Amino acid sequence: MPVSSIQAAKSFTLLIVDDDERARASLQHTFESAQHQVKTAADAPTALRMLHREPCDLILLDIELPGVDGLALCRLLRAQEATRRLPVIVISAHDDEERKVGAFAAGADDFIVKPATRRELLSRVGTQIEAAQRERALVGSNRELGFLADLGRGLLVALEPVQVVRRVAGATYEAANATLCAAILEPRRMGDAPERATGGAALSESAACVFDREGSAEDGALIDQAKLRRWLKTDPATSVRLEDRAEFFLRDEAHRVEYVAPLRFEGHALGALVVAFDTAEGCGETESRLIDAAAQQAALAARISSLYEAARASSASLAKEVERRTAEAEAQRRFTEAIIDTLPVSLYAVDRNHRIVAWNRNRELGGQGIPRGEALGRNIFDVLTRQRREILEREFGRAFETGRIERIEQESVAPDGTSKHWLVSKVPMRVEGGEISHVITVGEDITARVEANRAVARTEKLAAVGRLAAGVVHEINNPLATIAACAEALETRVVEGAFGQSAEVEDLREYLSLIRSEAFRCKTITNGLLDFSRNRAGQHAPVELGEVLEAAARLLRHQKRSRNVEIEVDAPADVAAVAGDAGQLQQAVIILAENAIDAMPQGGTLHLRAQNEGAAGVRVEVCDTGVGIPQENLARIFDPFFTTKEVGQGTGLGLAVCYGIVTEHGGRVAVDSVVGRGTTFTLVLPSLSGERLDDGGRAS
Ligand code: ADP
Ligand code: MG
Numbered sequence: 193m194p195v196s197s198i199q200a201a202k203s204f205t206l207l208i209v210d211d212d213e214r215a216r217a218s219l220q221h222t223f224e225s226a227q228h229q230v231k232t233a234a235d236a237p238t239a240l241r242m243l244h245r246e247p248c249d250l251i252l253l254d255i256e257l258p259g260v261d262g263l264a265l266c267r268l269l270r271a272q273e274a275t276r277r278l279p280v281i282v283i284s285a286h287d288d289e290e291r292k293v294g295a296f297a298a299g300a301d302d303f304i305v306k307p308a309t310r311r312e313l314l315s316r317v318g319t320q321i322e323a324a325q326r327e328r329a330l331v332g333s334n335r336e337l338g339f340l341a342d343l344g345r346g347l348l349v350a351l352e353p354v355q356v357v358r359r360v361a362g363a364t365y366e367a368a369n370a371t372l373c374a375a376i377l378e379p380r381r382m383g384d385a386p387e388r389a390t391g392g393a394a395l396s397e398s399a400a401c402v403f404d405r406e407g408s409a410e411d412g413a414l415i416d417q418a419k420l421r422r423w424l425k426t427d428p429a430t431s432v433r434l435e436d437r438a439e440f441f442l443r444d445e446a447h448r449v450e451y452v453a454p455l456r457f458e459g460h461a462l463g464a465l466v467v468a469f470d471t472a473e474g475c476g477e478t479e480s481r482l483i484d485a486a487a488q489q490a491a492l493a494a495r496i497s498s499l500y501e502a503a504r505a506s507s508a509s510l511a512k513e514v515e516r517r518t519a520e521a522e523a524q525r526r527f528t529e530a531i532i533d534t535l536p537v538s539l540y541a542v543d544r545n546h547r548i549v550a551w552n553r554n555r556e557l558g559g560q561g562i563p564r565g566e567a568l569g570r571n572i573f574d575v576l577t578r579q580r581r582e583i584l585e586r587e588f589g590r591a592f593e594t595g596r597i598e599r600i601e602q603e604s605v606a607p608d609g610t611s612k613h614w615l616v617s618k619v620p621m622r623v624e625g626g627e628i629s630h631v632i633t634v635g636e637d638i639t640a641r642v643e644a645n646r647a648v649a650r651t652e653k654l655a656a657v658g659r660l661a662a663g664v665v666h667e668i669n670n671p672l673a674t675i676a677a678c679a680e681a682l683e684t685r686v687v688e689g690a691f692g693q694s695a696e697v698e699d700l701r702e703y704l705s706l707i708r709s710e711a712f713r714c715k716t717i718t719n720g721l722l723d724f725s726r727n728r729a730g731q732h733a734p735v736e737l738g739e740v741l742e743a744a745a746r747l748l749r750h751q752k753r754s755r756n757v758e759i760e761v762d763a764p765a766d767v768a769a770v771a772g773d774a775g776q777l778q779q780a781v782i783i784l785a786e787n788a789i790d791a792m793p794q795g796g797t798l799h800l801r802a803q804n805e806g807a808a809g810v811r812v813e814v815c816d817t818g819v820g821i822p823q824e825n826l827a828r829i830f831d832p833f834f835t836t837k838e839v840g841q842g843t844g845l846g847l848a849v850c851y852g853i854v855t856e857h858g859g860r861v862a863v864d865s866v867v868g869r870g871t872t873f874t875l876v877l878p879s880l881s882g883e884r885l886d887d888g889g890r891a892s
Contacts, residue, residue, distance in 0.1 A: 206230050540567070797816070
């Protein structure tokens with residue numbers, strides 16, 4: 193409290209404690225004549241009772257009292273909170289040092305020796321009262337400073353308007369010792385925060401808080417908000433003290449004074465602090481000053497909180513926007529991913545550092561498949577370890593360099609022996625038209641296409657050979673027959689001795705025999721060609737394949753070449769009939785069986801099996817335990833004239849003929865072979881009852 197505000201008290205209340213009635217009366221007279229209030233007591237207990245009832249500004253205390261003496265009373269006053277700071281002047285008839293020291297030790301503020309002059313008495317009492325007032329003022333401003341510091345600290349962490357009003361109302365209620373204390377903040381008046389930036393309802397309501405008679409916080413129901421708002425609209429510059437009930441802002445019947453301080457910031461009233469007191473004295477100068485200071489702090493805090501709210505609202509809307517866009521981008525990403533996952537190709541992409549940036553579903557599947565999680569982000573050479581690194585590196589290098597799409601056909605063989613054909617394309621990609629940033633590798637399974645092409649090519653080749661054979665065989669067969677007949681005739685003449693008996697004649701006989709047998713060998717070849725070229729449309733009668741197999745086995749068992757071979761037929765009675773030519777089908781089986789027997793020169797077992805293949809077909813298997821067919825030959829065995837047998841042993845026409853017969857019957861041929869273990873040829877023919885099998889025979 194500034195010193196200038198201390199006003200020397202004009203009139204004050206004194207309590208005179210003296211057992212000497214004359215002395216009492218004289219002192220009373222002195223002070224009353226100077227316009228002061230005087231109360232008197234003759235002993236310590238009476239004095240204490242009076243002090244308890246009503247406070248006074250100073251006590252004049254005689255040292256010598258009956259019972260409890262003056263010094264004991266002085267010590268008692270100092271020990272009690274209510275009278276700790278009450279100025280005490282000890283009076284004594286004796287001016288000795290011992291007493292004075294004793295009095296000050298007991299807590300007295302001054303020592304007067306009786307009798308004293310009127311001037312001395314008034315001057316000493318006046319000085320003490322002023323000193324006490326000054327001390328009170330100091331204590332008060334200390335308390336105020338403490339209060340403001342606490343409030344400031346509290347408001348520093350109050351970031352929302354509700355927190356601000358609550359803290360300021362609570363703190364002011366306590367510090368001003370008020371009956372009621374309300375704080376209110378008007379959102380629309382909180383400065384220039386743009387409406388848009390608040391992003392919602394955060395500031396659309398006013399924040400209010402009232403501390404009631406019990407000191408508990410409530411919302412603003414007690415406040416006449418409409419009235420207060422009207423007042424705030426006038427942007428009041430100063431606080432008002434209201435004693436007229438009609439002007440009150442708080443709806444409470446009992447209080448007598450309201451002190452209303454506007455929360456002002458930059459010339460605007462953002463809200464108000466309304467403090468109610470039950471007595472007029474309760475709202476003194478100290479309280480008003482304190483309320484004004486609190487209002488000032490609250491205004492600043494309110495402004496900060498409105499800025500904070502606005503910032504928070506805009507950051508919240510920003511966060512929402514970011515979230516929305518992230519979700520959009522994520523949805524877009526998933527959609528793109530779904531597209532590349534749905535494509536019936538295996539696909540992956542690498543960047544210029546050969547780092548994998550995309551890996552689709554189909555690339556995860558199959559024998560060479562790798563899970564996406566194990567591929568993404570890694571170097572392609574660390575992932576595709578089964579492929580030669582330098583080849584792969586060259587392929588990528590070319591794609592990055594030339595920017596042209598490269599297509600390579602590849603064949604892969606699974607551990608189970610089935611092979612697949614792939615068309616692998618390396619597609620260079622530019623992001624936003626710059627240099628090539630990525631290469632996409634697309635692998636397409638073209639097995640079906642490749643096999644269909646091969647089947648077509650084979651059929652065409654067979655047809656061409658067939659046409660050639662048909663033309664040639666006829667021309668060759670007649671001269672062959674003539675050669676054979678001539679040789680035979682000459683042989684007979686030799687045997688009959690027409691040329692005599694000599695070593696030359698013996699040579700002649702041998703040569704003639706050779707000519708004859710070679711001519712017959714040629715005949716078997718031309719007959720084979722004839723088989724091959726013959727129009728195989730044949731008859732379409734029901735054929736029981738079980739019977740065909742049995743008949744073939746009977747014929748084979750009588751051949752010399754099959755003496756080491758066990759021939760077993762396995763054909764259940766329920767095997768469906770097929771439509772076709774029994775003779776041709778038997779020929780097809782015999783071709784396969786003879787090859788099988790040839791493949792088992794050391795003997796073995798030949799199985800001929802027939803069984804139903806689903807509802808629409810019959811499967812015939814010719815299975816041997818022979819030498820097997822090396823992988824590199826598999827694609828060629830059906831070619832006409834392909835043979836691995838010695839000259840004179842094979843014509844290379846058997847399988848071509850067999851293939852022709854089976855495809856004519858609407859069936860297909862497959863072969864499965866393991867070198868050193870054996871070979872199984874499988875024919876699948878459409879059953880009589882079922883529909884035709886799908887076209888495009890498979891033969892490798
Ligand atoms: P050829 O029997 O006259 O050689 P084929 O067309 O009947 O002609 O057979 C072609 C070739 O296919 C044979 O030379 C042989 O190498 C191979 N081959 C066919 N069947 C078998 C089999 N069951 N086991 C091993 N190799 C076979
Ligand atoms: Mg053969």
